[in-house]
Amino acid sequence: MLQRQAGLTELMDLRDAPPRMLARSLADMRRVNRLFGWHRPVMRAVQSLFASSGHCTVLDVAAGSGDLSLAMARGLPRPCRSVRVIAADVHPTVLAVGQRHTSRTQRIYWVGLNAALLPFPRGSVDVVTCASALHHFDDRDAVSLLAALAGAARCGVVVTDASRSRLSLATVSVLSRFSRSPLTWHDGPVSVRRAYTADEAVNLARSAGWRHMQIQRLGPFRWMLIGRTSPPCFRRAR
Numbered sequence: 001m002l003q004r005q006a007g008l009t010e011l012m013d014l015r016d017a018p019p020r021m022l023a024r025s026l027a028d029m030r031r032v033n034r035l036f037g038w039h040r041p042v043m044r045a046v047q048s049l050f051a052s053s054g055h056c057t058v059l060d061v062a063a064g065s066g067d068l069s070l071a072m073a074r075g076l077p078r079p080c081r082s083v084r085v086i087a088a089d090v091h092p093t094v095l096a097v098g099q100r101h102t103s104r105t106q107r108i109y110w111v112g113l114n115a116a117l118l119p120f121p122r123g124s125v126d127v128v129t130c131a132s133a134l135h136h137f138d139d140r141d142a143v144s145l146l147a148a149l150a151g152a153a154r155c156g157v158v159v160t161d162a163s164r165s166r167l168s169l170a171t172v173s174v175l176s177r178f179s180r181s182p183l184t185w186h187d188g189p190v191s192v193r194r195a196y197t198a199d200e201a202v203n204l205a206r207s208a209g210w211r212h213m214q215i216q217r218l219g220p221f222r223w224m225l226i227g228r229t230s231p232p233c234f235r236r237a238r
Helices: 019-036 038-050 069-073 092-101 137-154 167-176 182-194 198-207
Strands: 055-061 082-089 108-112 126-129 153-162 213-217 222-228
Touching: 019 069, 019 092, 019 182, 038 069, 038 126, 038 153, 055 069, 069 082, 069 092, 069 108, 069 126, 082 092, 092 108, 126 137, 126 213, 137 153, 137 198, 153 198, 167 182, 198 213, 198 222
Parallel strands: 055 082, 055 126, 082 108, 126 153
Antiparallel strands: 153 222, 213 222
């Protein structure tokens, strides 16, 4: 078992990360998401959590450059009559990149906020998503984050991230060398070393008070945690 190295730092987390290198690294992440199709299972999970055909709101926490937000804004027609996505990130450069990347749609609203300090009232959005971010938090902060995500969601939460393993580390180490960004060369392997396994993610969610959840292993490299609110989410269409 590859031991987790929570004390490592990813360069893209630094406020003074060079904007051009950071933008290239975010583009690398979009390419990997397209290559492996990581957004498709997330969107299926989000759709399964909606219980009405009304106007649906999704909060995408740690949205990065917004490729998942954009996919949901464009690709969640059922059961929703319309979809509004609130994309949130704390890094100012990442926010700017995300706003540019998603500028052609009016269904995405960007906000700058710390994922660990969500200012949303309880149950104020239908579904909360959080992709590729949990590994940035130590155990205690990860539990706090998962509790905050569940608190904001009326219907449920979908969290997905890399799975820590020697195979994941070897694969990411090779793929990262195809990038032109030194940030990707460094951060790709570091993100795997910091990542949680699927079993660890379940334990964190339990500590955060999640009760109705399921874990899906998305091949050898990734997992997805789906938490449904209790009581079940029902609403008449508006």
